[in-house]
Amino acid sequence: MSEKMRTLTEPFKIKMVEPLKVTTEDFRKEALKAAGYNTFLLRSSDVFIDFLTDSGTGAMSDKQWAGMMMGDESYAGAKSWEHLERVVKELTGMPYILPTHQGRAAERILYGILGGKNKVFISNTHFDTTRANIEFTGASAIDIIYDEAKDPEIDLPFKGNINLEKLNELIIHHGKENVAAVIITVTNNSSGGQPVSMANVKELRKICNTYNIPLVIDGCRVAENAYFIKHREEGYINKSCEEIAKEMLRLGDAFIMSAKKDGMVNMGGLLTVKDEALSVKCKNLLIISEGFTTYGGLSGRDMEALAIGLTEVFDEDYLHYRIRSTAYLGEKLRNKGIPVVWPIGGHAVYIDAKQLYKNIPINQYPGQALVCDLYIKGGIRAVEVGSLMFGKYDDKGELIPATNELVRLAIPRRVYTQSHIDYVLDIFDDILKLKNQTQGYKITYEPPFLRHFTARLDKL
Numbered sequence: 001m002s003e004k005m006r007t008l009t010e011p012f013k014i015k016m017v018e019p020l021k022v023t024t025e026d027f028r029k030e031a032l033k034a035a036g037y038n039t040f041l042l043r044s045s046d047v048f049i050d051f052l053t054d055s056g057t058g059a060m061s062d063k064q065w066a067g068m069m070m071g072d073e074s075y076a077g078a079k080s081w082e083h084l085e086r087v088v089k090e091l092t093g094m095p096y097i098l099p100t101h102q103g104r105a106a107e108r109i110l111y112g113i114l115g116g117k118n119k120v121f122i123s124n125t126h127f128d129t130t131r132a133n134i135e136f137t138g139a140s141a142i143d144i145i146y147d148e149a150k151d152p153e154i155d156l157p158f159k160g161n162i163n164l165e166k167l168n169e170l171i172i173h174h175g176k177e178n179v180a181a182v183i184i185t186v187t188n189n190s191s192g193g194q195p196v197s198m199a200n201v202k203e204l205r206k207i208c209n210t211y212n213i214p215l216v217i218d219g220c221r222v223a224e225n226a227y228f229i230k231h232r233e234e235g236y237i238n239k240s241c242e243e244i245a246k247e248m249l250r251l252g253d254a255f256i257m258s259a260k261k262d263g264m265v266n267m268g269g270l271l272t273v274k275d276e277a278l279s280v281k282c283k284n285l286l287i288i289s290e291g292f293t294t295y296g297g298l299s300g301r302d303m304e305a306l307a308i309g310l311t312e313v314f315d316e317d318y319l320h321y322r323i324r325s326t327a328y329l330g331e332k333l334r335n336k337g338i339p340v341v342w343p344i345g346g347h348a349v350y351i352d353a354k355q356l357y358k359n360i361p362i363n364q365y366p367g368q369a370l371v372c373d374l375y376i377k378g379g380i381r382a383v384e385v386g387s388l389m390f391g392k393y394d395d396k397g398e399l400i401p402a403t404n405e406l407v408r409l410a411i412p413r414r415v416y417t418q419s420h421i422d423y424v425l426d427i428f429d430d431i432l433k434l435k436n437q438t439q440g441y442k443i444t445y446e447p448p449f450l451r452h453f454t455a456r457l458d459k460l
């Protein structure tokens with residue numbers, strides 16, 4: 001049905017609404033100034049379209065809300081846990097399922113056990129919390145995607161793939177006993193939300209078998225990734241996205257999921273493993289820090305909503321709408337002349353601010369300038385993924401820039417309509433008109449780490 005739909009429409013209707021405040025440009029200028037030109041410090045009630053993240057910001061369905069009323073809040077062996085465990089076992093094919101309060105809790109448990117001094121983790125790209133949890137154990141984290149995938153212009157179907165040749169070299173270089181795990185992140189959030197092919201994961205499985213290294217799938221967007229495989233990889237068009245996700249997850253030794261994404265819930269996480277001895281170690285840590293093994297960090301109603309969300313996310317019409325509506329925004333922006341990371345990924349559109357704001361030097365944060373302009377012009381909240389987020393200083397205090405100066409527009413699931421997206425597109429016409437006049441920013445306060453969350457800036 002969805003292939004025949006000529007106009008992209010939402011395959012759901014609205015039953016509950018949350019009013020949005022319509023503000024003026026003057027109001028937004030004041031609000032942004034008060035927030036130190038950092039959109040993390042804005043009040044969400046002063047934001048019109050919130051593209052800060054797709055994590056935990058989605059809308060639940062009527063079935064999920066109904067399920068919440070059925071949540072079994074028993075401390076141990078709750079019915080809601082049995083429901084969630086059944087769904088996740090079927091999805092992953094793994095026997096040991098641990099619930100956690102969110103993705104990073106699962107990361108802390110698993111990488112706390114596998115990591116340690118002198119250990120190395122290798123991934124297509126580690127997400128920031130993944131890297132932080134690994135480095136916290138004293139281990140190091142190495143990112144390896146193919147060189148051509150780093151070029152924002154090149155049109156390739158699976159730019160999220162891990163570089164298999166480089167992986168072999170690294171394993172030999174570090175010694176297989178020092179490689180704690182290989183982590184494949186699907187889709188690859190930190191490099192444009194780009195998908196990973198099934199062929200790449202199958203090859204990865206073979207390499208992990210050869211060297212006896214565990215393969216972890218960081219699959220918080222595994223359903224979105226499956227849609228790309230179905231439509232881009234030979235041999236998958238007649239399979240359902242659920243079948244594709246199941247096939248991929250069966251290639252892993254462990255699965256980590258921030259359920260706040262494709263779990264379609266506002267809070268939740270999962271850790272699943274194949275190996276019994278490893279599961280015992282994980283469960284012991286889970287009990288110390290998250291909760292008993294049949295609830296982890298979650299209430300019964302959370303588990304009920306997640307069990308239902310993990311089924312709903314594989315609805316083919318939903319996934320078609322989801323991926324196409326992200327692409328709709330990205331493709332229209334590109335047609336207007338906005339430089340975007342290409343092709344468009346699953347959950348977000350990434351804009352190359354260095355290309356767009358050529359007049360703003362890197363040490364004046366062109367990405368943050370675009371983030372500020374989007375808020376002032378349209379009440380749109382985005383996030384800079386560039387030198388404000390990742391920049392460091394040399395001995396002389398000069399900025400060592402990040403690899404790219406990107407701005408991410410992450411789309412919450414089932415929250416905004418096509419007309420909201422069209423509104424965002426209109427605001428970009430104003431951005432294009434202003435692009436040669438806009439100014440850079442300087443940092444006036446920054447904390448010692450993860451500075452982008454709380455830094456304050458001023459206009460130059």
Ligand code: F0G
Pocket residue numbers: 052053054055102103104105127129130185189218220258259260268269
């Ligand atoms: N792994 C990936 C690939 C992620 O994108 C995230 C979160 C996590 C792990 C951590 O999960 O937040 O539940 O603890 N990504 C969010 C984002 C925060 O905005 O991209 P968490």
